[in-house]
Amino acid sequence: MNPNPAGGDDRSFLAVDAARAAILGALTPIAGRERVAVRAALGRVLAEDVIAPCNVPAHDNSAMDGYAVRAADLSADGESALAVVGTAFAGRPFSGMVSAGQAVRIMTGATIPQGADTIVVQEVARREHERVFIPIGQKKGQNLRRAGEDLAEGGVAIPAGKRCGPAELGLIASLGIAEVCVRRRLRVAVMSTGDEIASIGRPLGPGEVYDSNRYTLHGVLTRLGCELLDLGVVPDRPEALEEAFREAAQAADVIITSGGVSVGEADFIREMMNRMGEVAFWKLAIKPGRPMAFGRIGDAVLFGLPGNPVAVMVTFYQFVQDALLQLMGVAPLPAPERFPVRAAFSMRKQPGRVEYLRGRLQRSGEALAVAPAGAQGSGVLSSMSEADCFVVLPADCTAVREGDTVLVQPFHGIV
Numbered sequence: 001m002n003p004n005p006a007g008g009d010d011r012s013f014l015a016v017d018a019a020r021a022a023i024l025g026a027l028t029p030i031a032g033r034e035r036v037a038v039r040a041a042l043g044r045v046l047a048e049d050v051i052a053p054c055n056v057p058a059h060d061n062s063a064m065d066g067y068a069v070r071a072a073d074l075s076a077d078g079e080s081a082l083a084v085v086g087t088a089f090a091g092r093p094f095s096g097m098v099s100a101g102q103a104v105r106i107m108t109g110a111t112i113p114q115g116a117d118t119i120v121v122q123e124v125a126r127r128e129h130e131r132v133f134i135p136i137g138q139k140k141g142q143n144l145r146r147a148g149e150d151l152a153e154g155g156v157a158i159p160a161g162k163r164c165g166p167a168e169l170g171l172i173a174s175l176g177i178a179e180v181c182v183r184r185r186l187r188v189a190v191m192s193t194g195d196e197i198a199s200i201g202r203p204l205g206p207g208e209v210y211d212s213n214r215y216t217l218h219g220v221l222t223r224l225g226c227e228l229l230d231l232g233v234v235p236d237r238p239e240a241l242e243e244a245f246r247e248a249a250q251a252a253d254v255i256i257t258s259g260g261v262s263v264g265e266a267d268f269i270r271e272m273m274n275r276m277g278e279v280a281f282w283k284l285a286i287k288p289g290r291p292m293a294f295g296r297i298g299d300a301v302l303f304g305l306p307g308n309p310v311a312v313m314v315t316f317y318q319f320v321q322d323a324l325l326q327l328m329g330v331a332p333l334p335a336p337e338r339f340p341v342r343a344a345f346s347m348r349k350q351p352g353r354v355e356y357l358r359g360r361l362q363r364s365g366e367a368l369a370v371a372p373a374g375a376q377g378s379g380v381l382s383s384m385s386e387a388d389c390f391v392v393l394p395a396d397c398t399a400v401r402e403g404d405t406v407l408v409q410p411f412h413g414i415v
Contacts, residue, residue, distance in 0.1 A: 013285040015395070016318065016354045023294055023319055027301065029329035030253055032184035038172050041164045043225040044182035045329045050158040052175055055148035060112040062088075064143045067125055067132050068104045068116035071140035080134045084127070088113055103132050112144060119143035151175070161331030183329045186224075189248035189300070190217050191231035193241065193260040194307065199233055212381060213258040213305075213312045220316060221256075224324060236260065242272055249276070249298035253327060256320065257293075259307030273297065279304070285353040285395060288378035289315040301327070308378035314356045314390075336409060338392060343404045344369040351398050358387035359408060370408050387411065 014022075033047040062068065068088065074080045082103040088094035090109035098104055098115035106112075106119065118140050126133040151157050157175060158168055164182075172180060191214070198208040200215075211233055221228055229252050234244045248255045270293075273279040279295030279302055289311035293304025303320050305312045322333050342364060349355060360373040373387035374380060390409040393400065400406060 012283070013290075013353070014282045015285050019282060019284055019292075019294075020319060020322070023323050024326055024333075027323055027326050030183065030186060030327055033181055034184055035179045035181050037179055038169055038177065041172070041180050041182055042166070042169060044164055044185075046158060046160050046162050046164065046180060047183045047329065048181040049156045049160050050172060050175070050177065050180060052151040052153055052155050052157045053177070054175065055153045056151040056157075056174055057145055057147055057149065059147050061090075061145050062106045062108055062110050062112065062119045062143060063145050064119055064121045065108050066106060066119050066121040066123075066143065067134070068094075068098060068106045068113050069118050069120055069134065069138075070098060070100065070102075070116060071118045071138070073101055074118070074134055074136075074138050076136060078136060079126075082132050082134065084130050084132050086113075103134075117141060117144075161329055163325075163328075163330050185227040186254065186324060186328050187229065187252040188221050188226045188254045188256060188324070189229040189231055189252035190214055190221070190256050191244055191248070192233045192258050193236060194233070195236050197233045197259065212309050213307070216309065216313060216381075217256060217258070217316070220313075220321070221324075224321070225328075226254075226324065238272060242276070245273070245276055245297050249300040252300050254324065255297060255300050255302045256305065256316075257303070258305045258312050260304070273302070273304070277302065284315075286314070286318070287350075287353050287355045289318075289356075290353075292319070306378075309381040310358070310384055311378045313384055317390075318356070338407045338409050340405045341408050342367060342369040343391075343400050343402055343406045344371040346400060346402045348399050349393055349397050352395055354395050355393040355397075356409075357391035357393065358383040359389045359391040360387055361389055361408065361410070370406065 036044065069082060073082060082101055084105055085102045086094045086096060087105040088110040089107050093111040094104050094113040096113065098113050104113045104116065118138060119142060120134050120138055121143060124135055157171060162168065192211045196208050197211045198204055200210050204210065214230065218228060229248065231244050231248060234240055245255065270281055273293065277295055277297035279293055281293050284290050284292055288308060289306050291306050292315055293302065295302050305315050325333055341361065344362065344364065357376055358373045359370040362369050362371060370389065370391055374383035376383060388411050392407045392409055
């Protein structure tokens with residue numbers, strides 16, 4: 001691994017796309033897999049293709065309630081009168097043959113009777129005792145669902161690398177499969193560093209702040225389906241940090257820290273990380289979240305995030321989350337969802353860095369607009385709670401005027 005695409009020059013600013021590419025290019029999925037029951041597969045990543053052991057649907061069936069008929073019996077010039085000779089239900093098929101001049105009453109999902117090749121919906125048919133009258137305009141093969149139309153026996157129903165959601169669980173169950181092979185859960189160790197960080201549940205001392213970052217990271221990692229090792233708050237003492245990193249590297253696939261990666265912040269952390277592994281300290285061309293560390297300690301991948309709460313969330317969602325999905329074996333990685341909307345605000349911006357404003361979408365007539373959600377300081381975590389999107393301002397942007405088009409990244413796809 002060469003985690004420093006900036007060529008080792010920590011003073012240079014690394015572009016967002018270059019940082020993402022360097023991170024993803026250095027990672028391969030973890031090994032290890034297990035078989036789990038279908039319900040336990042929610043959120044898990046498939047380690048093997050799910051192969052269809054049967055056709056879905058298993059037989060030709062009706063897509064509508066109506067009448068199963070032979071297209072050859074239908075007149076092109078006027079109404080056709082057919083004799084109703086039985087009824088086909090889902091799970092109770094009609095056992096006879098549909099012969100010339102006959103029709104079978106059929107329910108949605110019922111097997112198509114022998115001889116029939118067309119379904120006429122009940123809304124257009126006229127029933128009189130044991131006869132049904134079919135209007136002109138019917139097409140041969142209409143309203144039929146063919147065997148294997150959804151999935152063909154022996155085909156790949158769901159490919160390896162897919163993360164199972166509710167639809168995948170239902171699809172697997174529709175094949176009669178009780179267990180699937182998934183990758184083991186990604187093990188992630190989380191810690192906050194700094195003498196000023198206080199655990200919740202006790203009064204703050206002079207200069208202290210409560211540790212919110214571990215709780216934010218707990219939320220995002222739990223929702224991703226990771227197995228967490230919480231190492232708590234580690235003070236800025238070399239022996240304590242070294243012990244914590246050693247424990248984390250032995251037990252986890254990934255280590256995520258917050259705090260202690262800025263220039264001038266506890267230089268021994270940088271020295272210790274480099275001594276224990278291969279770690280680069282980057283200055284990213286991004287706001288918020290400029291300082292970040294990436295590399296390895298032992299066999300564990302390390303992400304050293306900034307200490308400010310909003311910067312932690314921005315760097316996690318823009319860099320770390322996709323990296324974790326890649327380590328989990330998700331393939332292909334989902335493309336970031338971004339779309340243009342009208343800016344309902346004005347501001348000046350420093351060029352040369354990508355800025356992620358916390359925004360709130362609002363309806364403006366028939367179109368969407370976006371405005372900042374609260375104060376935009378990197379320590380104002382309430383702005384993330386009030387927001388429903390990031391407003392992504394590119395590096396070459398110098399100002400936004402009300403009415404300009406800006407790109408937004410909605411939270412519903414990432415947060």
